[in-house]
Amino acid sequence: MLSCRQATEFISQALDRALTMREHSALLVHLAICKGCRATSGHMQFLRRAALAWRGKHSVPPPNDEHSHGHGKD
Amino acid sequence: MDASALHGSFAALRPRLLRFAKLQLRDDAAADDAVQEALLAATEKAAQFQGEAAAATWVFAILKNKIIDEFRRRNREPATDTEYEEALDESIAAQFDGVDHWIDHPAAWSDPGASLEQKQFWEIFELCISALPAKTGRVFGMRELIGLDTDEICKELKISSSNCWVLLHRARLGLRDCLSRRWFGES
Structure with a gap:
């Protein structure tokens, strides 16, 4: 059984690498019973979304950037 | 041109x-x-x-x-911002108990997407990022603001993947806590 802290490690790492099947299922089992970690998963996904929006505001995405949102300024 | x-x-x-x-x-x-x-x-x-x-x-x-x-x-320079490291350690320590379960279960943020439209949100967002320790903030910035993948970050900073994941995890726990307190109004 994962601790909440370990669950947040997997939640975070899922934003940076593909979790193994074992890690992924352990995380799902934990999330099913832990409201705090479900909220944290939402928080961390929102951090990614906010960072992408920040980049969109302050930067110009490279052409063909699959993560780009919207269109350029021209 | x-x-x-x-x-x-x-x-x-x-x-x-x-x-x-x-x-x-x-x-x-x-x-x-x-x-x-x-x-x-x-x-x-x-x-x-x-x-x-x-x-x-x-x-x-x-x-x-x-x-x-x-x-x-x-x-390549030694870190000098120990007070930032300590502040992040404290923020994380205050979230988990002795067996690494939540002390206060985090609650879902209400309509976080709407925040992205608010100028003040971005001030707090930047403030929270600036409060991260330098090394942690660097790795977070390279990953999320520049958009490098962790392999590239490891190569540039000569750190291991697991070190990179640890720093990103700490950054996100710190930012989660900072935004909860300063923007989303949790105690």
């Missing part, structure tokens, strides 16, 4: 470049230098650009490389 059109387009771009560099470098002089160098390098390539968008993309690409160069240089 001709020189005067390029000059105008770069002048318009400058504030965005500066803001982009400042949040990551946390040092106005270093940000100024990086932007200046990026603009200079791009000016030398002026003839190659087909229009403003291409020029802007090019300048940002150069600026990102300048920021990464500066990160690489700083990474």
Whole structure:
């Protein structure tokens, strides 16, 4: 059984690498019973979304950037 | 592009470049230098650009490389911001109990997407990122603000993947806590 802290490690790492099947299922089992970690998963996904929006505001995405949102300024 | 059109387009771009560099470098002089160098390098390539968008993309690409160069240089210096590290340690320690379960279960943020439209949210977002310890903030910036993958970050900063994941996890726990307290109004 994962601790909440370990669950947040997997939640975070899922934003940076593909979790193994074992890690992924352990995380799902934990999330099913832990409201705090479900909220944290939402928080961390929102951090990614906010960072992408920040980049969109302050930067110009490279052409063909699959993560780009919207269109350029021209 | 001709020189005067390029000059105008770069002048318009400058504030965005500066803001982009400042949040990551946390040092106005270093940000100024990086932007200046990026603009200079791009000016030398002026003839190659087909229009403003291409020029802007090019300048940002150069600026990102300048920021990464500066990160690489700083990474060789010993960390001096122990109070930031301690503050992050405390923030994380206050979230988990002795068996690594939540002390206070985090609650879902209500309608976080709406925050993205609010100017004040971005001030808090930047404030929270600036409060991260330098090394943690560098890795977070390279991952989330520049958009490198962890392999590239490990290579640039000569750290292991697991170290990189640990730093990103700490950054996200810290930012989660900071935004909860300062923006989403949890106690």
